[in-house]
Amino acid sequence: MVMKKDMESHVKKTCMNRKVECRYCKITVTFKFLNDHHAQCEMFPVACKYCQEQVVRKEMNEHVSKDGTCPNSPLECEFSEAGCRFIGNRNEMTIHDHNDVTSHLSLLMKQQSNTKSSLAVTKSLLSSTRACLAKREFELEFITKKGPVSKLDICVFEWNITDWLECKRKSKLNSFYRIKSKPFHTGPQGYNLYLVLFPMGYGRYRGSHVSVDAYVCKGDQLPKKQHCKFSFTLIDQQPDAINVVVRREKTIELMPGKFFSATDDFITHEELRSRSYIQNNGIVIQFCLQLNVP
Template structure:
């Protein structure tokens, strides 16, 4: 490559005069900055006389490509010859693509980047120029590419459509039985649950194949080969046969089935009685204190005034877990000396489960309390009556199977007039407490 002197002087680098004792001096300044903005000079202006020309041409300079890594430096007159061989100097591409390429990069350029280079597609094996190869690489039908469905397979571009339609494990395919779409690799799992999947009757009846979702109904109502137990199996009938034999059995054994059911009903009655007894024992009060709630006071009082001797009885309760069994009774319209004017209240001793272990006669003190339901609890004034049993009275002896009809208590517990003066009746409800003194412990 031929350059004019003006081109050289724009990029010349002059080494400093190096002292033989100073080998680590900084590189000399270049002439590039000096001549960058200067007008192009003529040969006569640069070399006004032969001595100056000789001096300049004998100056030591660096190669203009020293920044690219060229280590050459020598007299200026030798620079032209050096540039003709410098590997960092740019020369026209030998393929005539028009690019100026440093000699050191020419091989790579001709092999990889030159638009006029000849190259072969690694997939289809066809030859292309460099420029056409770049356009071909993204469309070569033989190039392996990953499936767009992310199944993990690589197939040639020309086979991709066929792969996605018929081979891809992630393609959507319809179930041939229910017509719903599923990913191909999950179809087998779906078939194990598909309601329309054909299955055989396990009893090998004349219905050979049916949909899975119809199998239960078939076995319950239609399968002629199903071994079925008699409907009276729980009652004790041991017959078992197919549907037709079972129907015949039921028609011919009505009397026997009725006998079995009567036996079952009898057993269930005994069980119900036993459960009721156990339930009543669980619900019994063993605290020795009964809070008795009397609802619908007005209607019950009106009924007591029209019906002579109308008695209300409380739930039974025990003085302790293994103690006496008691029951309170109430006459809203009075009894005996309190009839028509007072409420009468009594306590009865009932036959209990542990009477044989208790001390007789009954000797615990008993108190009755009518609660004042005042809205201000501090101002409430309850009515309380109590007594200590007389051991000579038959009411407190060990009761027989038929308890005393009346018991012992207070015929004139509280008058009807007194009930109106305070809040003994509120929202048509009355509360009476019956309490047995726990200080006297039974002897067991």
Template sequence: MAYNNNGYNVEFLCDVDEKYRCIVCGNVLCYPLQFKTCGHRTCSGCLKEVLRSKSNPKCPIDGVNISIENVEEDEAIHQKILTFEVCCQRHLEGCNWTGLLNDLEKHLKKCQFEIIDCPKGCKEMIERQNIEKHISTNCSKREILCEFCKCSTHYDQLKSHWNACQMYLVSCPNSDECGKIARIDFDRHIRKDCKFKPIFCPFADEGCTYKGKVHDMEKHLEKDHLQHMIIFRDQIANQERIIQKQDEIIHQQENLLQDVLQRNEHSFTYYITEYSKQFNLARKCREHSVIYSDPFTVGKYGYKLSLVIFPNGNGIGKNKYLSVYLQLMRSEYDDILAWPFHCKVTIELIDQNINFDDRKNITFSLIPDKKRKQAAFMKPKNDTFTYFGSSMLASHKQLKARHYILNDTIYLKVVVKPTGDIGV
């Protein structure tokens, strides 16, 4: 700046008369003000210092009282000063410009020796004539190309860019002999290509702790084969202990299953709707003479059974009785159950009387004799089943006498109660 309202801080080419100088700062007047009482002059900026220096300000030259009311601008002196010749403020740095004080500011805006801020924002102050060189070579905000990926970035961001650049060359941690590797290829190199990566012994899962480079592995396998055999032996022994423990657990679970089944009876209820239609079909057509219920199991892991129902009777009950049987079916748990089947079985035809106390259910019960080993109670081996039950559970006359048929529906209930060991 050529001035700051406290006098011009420039070098004039001619001697300047004292009347053009400020009585406070001694510099050539900048925007001069004149005291009406005594005629002395001061810069507009210096007047503030005079007025606030004392409670009763006076002229520094003759002591005349001064107030803001008796001060006026001296435009004539100001215009005269602007015609004085000066040299550039940067003349010591080499600028040869001279001219009127009035033109100094205009010159400074293009003076090649003037110190200005870097336009890239790096916060350095540079002579205007050196700006282009600074931007191209020294500016921390200059644009440069990454030598690896050829992307543009600022010079001061280059290291941060390299930390993420996928083409940046990195070293293999296994050996310097691998040379430099682009970051984008690093993972593949470590996983597949590196000849120096350490690998585990093929018998690591069996307990060998050796870890070495690929070309050393053959030596290890040849040298430590006896150790590997010992590891195998220990592993086999350990597996045998695990199998033994698992067998003990299975045995405990089987015992638990046996205890549960022995303590509880299990029931299954099945109903037939449109019974009159089913009965008539059974009388007229042999193919429709039998009805099979959905399978059910004795508990969660027990025997699997199904009801076999002949509405028009079967065997000695043909045409006169309702015949109801049970058949044993193949189950995924058959191998842990006791055979022959020897649970107590009760088949019950439900009286649907609305008054529960007046009901007279018809029941049939049996306990298989496991010593006889009848086919119906043996472990099923194929899909051809034999069945057991009652050929004369209820006569047709009985069915009509009470409420065994209600809303053309009958209900059958099966209760299975273990009588002894049913597990292996």
């Protein structure tokens, strides 16, 4: 209750529920909540805890950042991700950067080496996983058609082909140009094989496809005919992989120096470019073989 003659002054000066404008952000608030508002007002000036300079609250993070104006804020070395643990103010950081060039270079080289090692381990694990999956697919298919089996002699070989663009260039100039894999053994009782790939295709698929085959190494003594099942798989090198698989099952004549079975229409160049089959200028071919198929 206020006397009538004092009402105007009360409403303007002493009423706790009167509306006032924040002098910093110009927002209208109730007077009794003004201090609460100041405690969170983005335009309210606060003292920097490092240099005591008055800074608008919303600009404080920028003030103490690496590119800010605070001379005393602690900063991480720009090589912290490489392993440098130094923290200091702006002046100390300048001296640190000048004096520790050699150690920073050493940290970067170590980081690069660790990254390469990590990538190599990851690639090896992926290759092993793909080999296991390929074997399980063959085993499952066999069990579905033939029934239970204690052990199947299945070989999986993964071929990493590098410098793909240069291989294509050479293949365009020479229709007989081919890439050979290193020889691999099909198993304890098996044979030595190697893969051959024609980047620009072979025969009537020349220019439109990639052709790939397996050959028997010279020197192996083989039976004239062998019933086998095999597949060539082009690995999609992305997480949402859609691999290209060409699978065959047939009785073929195995002779040293003779191709396993023609796969001249393995994949078109258009399909090859449709997904991430080419990565870092390389492709990955997986060959899976089951010999002595009943």
